[in-house]
Amino acid sequence: MYRTHTCGELRLENANETVCLSGWVQKIRNLGAMTFIDLRDRYGITQLVVEESAPEEIRKQVAGLGREFVIQVTGKVLERASKNNKIPTGDIEILIEKINVLSRSEIPPFTIEDHTDGGDELRMKYRYLDLRRTAVRKNLELRHRMAHLVRNYLDSYHFMEVETPVLIKSTPEGARDFVVPSRMNQGQFYALPQSPQTFKQLLMVAGFDRYYQIVKCFRDEDLRADRQPEFTQIDCEMSFVEREDVLNIFEGMIRHLFKEVRGIDLPALPRMTWHDAMEYYGSDKPDIRFGMRFVNLTALAQTKDFAVFNSAEYVGAICVPGCANYTRKQLDELTEFVKRPQVGAKGLVYVKYNEDGTFKSSVDKFYTADDLQAWATAAEAKPGDLLLLLSGQKMKTLPQLCELRLEMGNRLGLRDKDVFKPLWVVDFPLLEWDEETQRYYAMHHPFTSPKLEDVDKMESDPGAVRAEAYDMVINGVEVGGGSIRIHDSELQQRMFRCLGFTEEQAEKQFGFLMNAFKYGAPPHGGIAFGFDRLVSMFAGLDSIRDTIAFPKNNSGRDVMLDSPSEISEEQLKELGIKLG
Numbered sequence: 334m335y336r337t338h339t340c341g342e343l344r345l346e347n348a349n350e351t352v353c354l355s356g357w358v359q360k361i362r363n364l365g366a367m368t369f370i371d372l373r374d375r376y377g378i379t380q381l382v383v384e385e386s387a388p389e390e391i392r393k394q395v396a397g398l399g400r401e402f403v404i405q406v407t408g409k410v411l412e413r414a415s416k417n418n419k420i421p422t423g424d425i426e427i428l429i430e431k432i433n434v435l436s437r438s439e440i441p442p443f444t445i446e447d448h449t450d451g452g453d454e455l456r457m458k459y460r461y462l463d464l465r466r467t468a469v470r471k472n473l474e475l476r477h478r479m480a481h482l483v484r485n486y487l488d489s490y491h492f493m494e495v496e497t498p499v500l501i502k503s504t505p506e507g508a509r510d511f512v513v514p515s516r517m518n519q520g521q522f523y524a525l526p527q528s529p530q531t532f533k534q535l536l537m538v539a540g541f542d543r544y545y546q547i548v549k550c551f552r553d554e555d556l557r558a559d560r561q562p563e564f565t566q567i568d569c570e571m572s573f574v575e576r577e578d579v580l581n582i583f584e585g586m587i588r589h590l591f592k593e594v595r596g597i598d599l600p601a602l603p604r605m606t607w608h609d610a611m612e613y614y615g616s617d618k619p620d621i622r623f624g625m626r627f628v629n630l631t632a633l634a635q636t637k638d639f640a641v642f643n644s645a646e647y648v649g650a651i652c653v654p655g656c657a658n659y660t661r662k663q664l665d666e667l668t669e670f671v672k673r674p675q676v677g678a679k680g681l682v683y684v685k686y687n688e689d690g691t692f693k694s695s696v697d698k699f700y701t702a703d704d705l706q707a708w709a710t711a712a713e714a715k716p717g718d719l720l721l722l723l724s725g726q727k728m729k730t731l732p733q734l735c736e737l738r739l740e741m742g743n744r745l746g747l748r749d750k751d752v753f754k755p756l757w758v759v760d761f762p763l764l765e766w767d768e769e770t771q772r773y774y775a776m777h778h779p780f781t782s783p784k785l786e787d788v789d790k791m792e793s794d795p796g797a798v799r800a801e802a803y804d805m806v807i808n809g810v811e812v813g814g815g816s817i818r819i820h821d822s823e824l825q826q827r828m829f830r831c832l833g834f835t836e837e838q839a840e841k842q843f844g845f846l847m848n849a850f851k852y853g854a855p856p857h858g859g860i861a862f863g864f865d866r867l868v869s870m871f872a873g874l875d876s877i878r879d880t881i882a883f884p885k886n887n888s889g890r891d892v893m894l895d896s897p898s899e900i901s902e903e904q905l906k907e908l909g910i911k912l913g
């Protein structure tokens with residue numbers, strides 16, 4: 334037997350028991366009269382002690398130990414003279430009677446403790462060592478726990494977990510596909526799924542009624558801090574449901590997670606239409622932990638001789654509470670901020686509504702105090718507040734104002750990581766016009782149902798058609814999204830036509846689905862949550878990387894495996910691939 338207890342288990346009640354532990358040597362402190370060893374495993378750390386008077390054999394063995402050796406020790410549990418109240422085993426130590434070295438270790442490339450000296454790249458290369466650190470392991474334990482809670486919750490509502498294939502067919506659904514060459518069908522390729530979307534719909538046609546899967550998805554996109562080329566979704570689909578049914582079940586799931594994991598009782602989730610989200614927050618994923626909703630000042634601002642505003646399609650403002658005392662320098666910083674290429678505004682107009690009721694603005698040359706008072710009234714500003722205005726093309730200015738609002742939220746400390754404000758964003762447009770390719774794209778995906786009352790406009794005014802689509806947004810992050818689907822092959826064909834597919838193209842790519850719809854498709858809908866993101870939010874992390882056991886770096890590389898990598902001439906030949 335390698336162990337009677339784990340390294341996190343022993344307490345004062347165990348004093349005088351003879352126990353056996355196995356684990357990794359985290360630290361050795363030789364104080365002359367005594368040597369202390371911190372022994373670590375997944376469950377915790379237990380202090381081992383060897384006295385100067387111990388048999389020579391043991392003292393010798395201890396002298397030969399190094400960091401990260403794997404050892405097994407037998408000994409007696411003693412009450413510690415000086416207790417450590419920072420760890421659960423801090424009341425006791427083990428007086429070593431026998432040591433067995435199970436595995437030696439080279440000196441590790443960084444210290445494996447909460448505060449490590451290892452840089453990012455090094456820790457990624459030796460990820461298995463980084464995973465020994467409590468801080469990293471904790472995130473994976475949380476991930477496990479959340480997956481377990483999700484499974485139990487969905488199981489209790491009769492969702493069935495079904496695995497869908499990973500080698501599928503390349504279909505354009507937003508992002509680029511990862512493809513896998515087929516040896517047996519040379520010149521042909523599988524694609525890795527961007528999501529199991531069509532399969533889960535086929536499972537509904539098959540009568541499975543309620544499906545879920547915690548599943549890997551693959552998207553060959555440019556990477557950002559919170560993106561990985563492979564990531565995990567909680568993917569779900571239900572039959573005989575309307576939007577309301579789907580929202581209820583999954584609102585329940587999120588509330589269950591918050592309750593169990595963070596001890597938070599969430600109130601019912603508010604709903605916001607996509608239109609309002611854009612109009613008041615400039616984003617389809619509004620952070621509603623704080624106010625500063627946008628105020629449309631276009632009409633009020635176009636009354637004087639200020640060409641910048643007069644030529645703008647939209648003039649919008651946020652009212653920043655209590656910031657009328659901002660200095661020249663602070664205002665310059667904000668102007669610099671909005672002019673950064675990532676934000677892209679041309680300039681910033683400010684209006685200080687001073688405590689004494691007077692106004693001071695960067696456009697005093699053009700507007701009177703009465704004009705500015707009218708703006709302040711429209712923005713419900715109080716003396717002491719600061720108005721910040723951006724102007725330009727509406728669909729460009731809204732996201733810029735969104736960046737500015739978030740920046741002000743940060744500056745004022747209004748974006749507390751431990752405060753959670755989820756909401757549903759609903760009624761997305763069905764289609765999105767792309768200037769570059771001069772065609773419409775499905776905003777969600779081509780299987781999303783238009784709102785029935787808008788179906789008539791699909792041909793005459795496609796841009797105005799709203800979809801039965803919804804996103805769950807928490808603190809400015811989209812954590813999940815889904816829709817009620819089209820379950821009628823006619824309507825699906827119409828949708829493909831709106832997207833500019835010819836009959837043949839639609840048939841070639843999605844014939845299997847439209848065919849299936851000919852054999853009795855139930856009304857259905859579903860949703861998918863980004864599991865990595867959800868875990869990172871619950872863990873209070875900025876990146877999803879540390880919720881994944883073996884993540885890729887920002888260039889999509891696995892630095893531990895050194896992948897992607899070249900393959901041999903032989904493999905290429907077998908696959909019938911010639912490199913350019």
Ligand code: ASP
Pocket residue numbers: 527528529530569814815816859860861
């Ligand atoms: N398949 C969709 C996605 O990955 C989610 C859904 O519509 O259920 O975004």
